[in-house]
Amino acid sequence: MAYTRKNQNSLSRAERRRFVDAVLRLKRRGEYDEFVRTHIDFYVSDGDDRLRVAHMTPTFLPWHRRFLLDFERALRRIDDSVTVPYWDWTKDRSPAASLWGEDLMGGNGRRSDRRVTTGPFARGNGWVVKEAVTDGDFLTRDLGRRADPLELPTRQDVAWAMAETVYDVEPWDSTSRRGFRNRLEGWTEESGSARWRNHNRVHRWVGGHMLGGASVNDPVFWLNHAFVDLLWSRWQRKRPDSAPYLPAKPPTLGDAQYQRIVARREPMPPWRTTPQDMLSHKSVYRYAE
């Protein structure tokens, strides 16, 4: 029986509490920090001449789908009523949204050092950051980048990605000019704050730990990626005649992307899971939209 992932703004008080409690228990067991480490270890940039599976690559979507499934499975071992909620940032756009309430994500970081001081993920309430590239052991945020404000991505940004009829295109990286994957991931050739779209822009908007490789330290990471995952699902429904994943075949010797990206039926490290395995989620979960 498939379970349901809900919009975070529709969770009952009890559902919020159970989600937060499961995350906190995972953290106390040390399992949460394994997810942080995995995400750090698999951030490979596209100018690097080696296999990249998580970002700037066609597997950005299936890799994170699998990553979320692992996290959700770990939560459900603790409490089988819990699922990962999604954050529709085209609608819940303000630091005043209930998402940032004390019973869910907690609030913004303070101005002086961006330290989150409210909610379950505040250092003072026991959430200790252990795996990071900076030395503080407290979670940081700078919602909306107060020194130089920017907005969350809009419905128009999502529509710009959804308008793509092809899943991904050569050169299969952050410079791909077309393709749903790169537009949803959010890389552009623009400068200033127009450079960030969709997924990337959410990381920029939250700021603090969400900006770097250790972004998983902020549990809002999962809520952003659940929405990105929902949008992939929605795109597939909208484009039944498009190949659901590309490339179908691995690049061959002599191609710049040879052994640097994963084709539809090849494994995505650290798992043996292939993009093909991740094309449908309906037997495991569905989204309440």
Added chain:
Amino acid sequence: MSSVSRVSGANRLKRRHLIAVAAAAALGAVGAFRGLREKDEREGLPGAPGGPGFDETYRGRRIQGEPTTGEREHGPDGWRVTVDGQPLGLMRRADGSYLSMVDHYQSYATPLAAARGAVDELGSYQTLSGRLH
């Protein structure tokens, strides 16, 4: 006005480089000129790809970068960058620009610009942990 003081190795730099770097840093201090800063720091400046190394104090942090050869420990081939002595992981994007591990979503034309960007993001209260990707 941001202070850029050369601390060592500066004598290897030509005078016009110093002037250009100071000018770029002054522009960099003003958020509105962010775009200009990126365009201004290209070939021929310290920290440009294939260019000379850099060693400066930027917003109170010592940032150093050296071109390297041979086996890399982390980051793009050919650069070792530190902030206050701690290694700053840099990654190369396909368009030739550089990302730092402090901010994965903004890229810069040169390792020097990426190091300054990392310092901007670290602010006055955070230091690097020494951990690389």
